[in-house]
Amino acid sequence: MTPERFTGSFTQQEPIPEEGIEAAVAVLRHGRLHRYNTAPGEVAEAALLEEEFAELTGAKYALAVASGGYALGCALRAVGLKPGEPVLTNAFTLAPVPGAIAAAGGRPVFVEVTDNLVLDFVHLEQQAKASGARILMLSHMRGHLCDMEALVALCDRLGVTIIEDCAHTMGAAWKGVPSGRHGLVACYSTQTYKHANSGEGGFLISDDAQVMARAIVLSGSYMLYSRHRAAPGPEVFESIRLETPNVSGRMDNLRAAILRPQLRTLPDRVARWNALYREMEAGLANTHGLRLTHRPEEETYVASSFQFLLPGWSPTRIGAFLARTGARGVELKWFGAPDPVAFTSRYDHWAYAPSTPLPQTDRILAELIDMRLPLTFSVEDAAQIARIIRAEVLAVGQADEADLQAEALNVKLPD
Numbered sequence: 001m002t003p004e005r006f007t008g009s010f011t012q013q014e015p016i017p018e019e020g021i022e023a024a025v026a027v028l029r030h031g032r033l034h035r036y037n038t039a040p041g042e043v044a045e046a047a048l049l050e051e052e053f054a055e056l057t058g059a060k061y062a063l064a065v066a067s068g069g070y071a072l073g074c075a076l077r078a079v080g081l082k083p084g085e086p087v088l089t090n091a092f093t094l095a096p097v098p099g100a101i102a103a104a105g106g107r108p109v110f111v112e113v114t115d116n117l118v119l120d121f122v123h124l125e126q127q128a129k130a131s132g133a134r135i136l137m138l139s140h141m142r143g144h145l146c147d148m149e150a151l152v153a154l155c156d157r158l159g160v161t162i163i164e165d166c167a168h169t170m171g172a173a174w175k176g177v178p179s180g181r182h183g184l185v186a187c188y189s190t191q192t193y194k195h196a197n198s199g200e201g202g203f204l205i206s207d208d209a210q211v212m213a214r215a216i217v218l219s220g221s222y223m224l225y226s227r228h229r230a231a232p233g234p235e236v237f238e239s240i241r242l243e244t245p246n247v248s249g250r251m252d253n254l255r256a257a258i259l260r261p262q263l264r265t266l267p268d269r270v271a272r273w274n275a276l277y278r279e280m281e282a283g284l285a286n287t288h289g290l291r292l293t294h295r296p297e298e299e300t301y302v303a304s305s306f307q308f309l310l311p312g313w314s315p316t317r318i319g320a321f322l323a324r325t326g327a328r329g330v331e332l333k334w335f336g337a338p339d340p341v342a343f344t345s346r347y348d349h350w351a352y353a354p355s356t357p358l359p360q361t362d363r364i365l366a367e368l369i370d371m372r373l374p375l376t377f378s379v380e381d382a383a384q385i386a387r388i389i390r391a392e393v394l395a396v397g398q399a400d401e402a403d404l405q406a407e408a409l410n411v412k413l414p415d
């Protein structure tokens, strides 16, 4: 019998909702794509989107911007990052995070992560004290939330301001508090592979009037900030409007039009992602050689991706596993590769951000397998993918290392 093969696409997204397409066409027809280009009495799609995003998250203020990476850099500038200043961040994250820190003139200081893929608080405290950093850019990488209450208490004690990178946690919560509502500022991405899709785009939220006023001027509002609705009053801008540089990164009305209906249907997407996740989790439970990450009860996750560990596996064994699952149509990413591959890279690859080795993170990333869960998958697809992974973990886990080495010479790893 030939082994079953998955034939779906790991990168195919759902279409934009009809309502979004119609709204986008209306913007194209009237031609006022720039957010400050409005007809008399008209409220821009971008301003309405911000109002709706503030309501969704419960934040006082929201700003829509050109990308998630832009939001991160804007947040750093808005909280007053100084040239060369250290910024704490997770050692397990994606390239836009250290990139945003470096681009804003900061210096990333990497913090170890735990087996459950969240920030290690003991190391955070050590790194904060050693570097004197007063900012933490917290990456909720792959949607794993750390104990947010404990983190806030620790950062208060250390005098560290939290900026949250919620690129993977739009719609998630810790003890019912939406992700992004614990830090001073939170940043989101609406890039195609995140939880709402406008191709490119992002948000910043905050309850702090000064920080938000600076973010709005930074984003390129010129002196048109009073056109914003989810924004502090004009009096807050008086003291900052001339001293804050314009670093253009606005959201436009076309993308805003596409996004507005998607905000309304976020809860439905969250439920569908989590159904896929639970199917994967059930299918991989008690697989010898494979460890699932623990999801705490306090965490409401949005599982747009799935991670598991292959503890103690050699690179050869992992390479054989990736080749075999790839041959059966299951596209997995590995964070242990010596060179960056596609979207996947590691803290020690980012040569512009010098780091010292982090043994705990190194061990975890060498064992960590990562997978997308697009909403175009059905629950049956997730069940089939889990069956294929389980079968190959069991087969490769028991195979002889020398046989796997021989096998490696005959196959090419998927990229």
Ligand SMILES: *Cc1c(COP(=O)(O)O)cnc(C)c1O
Binding pocket: 067, 068, 069, 070, 093, 094, 096, 097, 139, 140, 141, 142, 165, 167, 168, 189, 190, 191, 200, 201, 202
């Ligand atoms: C995607 C992503 C970003 C940046 O978002 P863009 O909109 O692509 O700039 C930041 N952080 C993480 C963890 C991401 O995955």
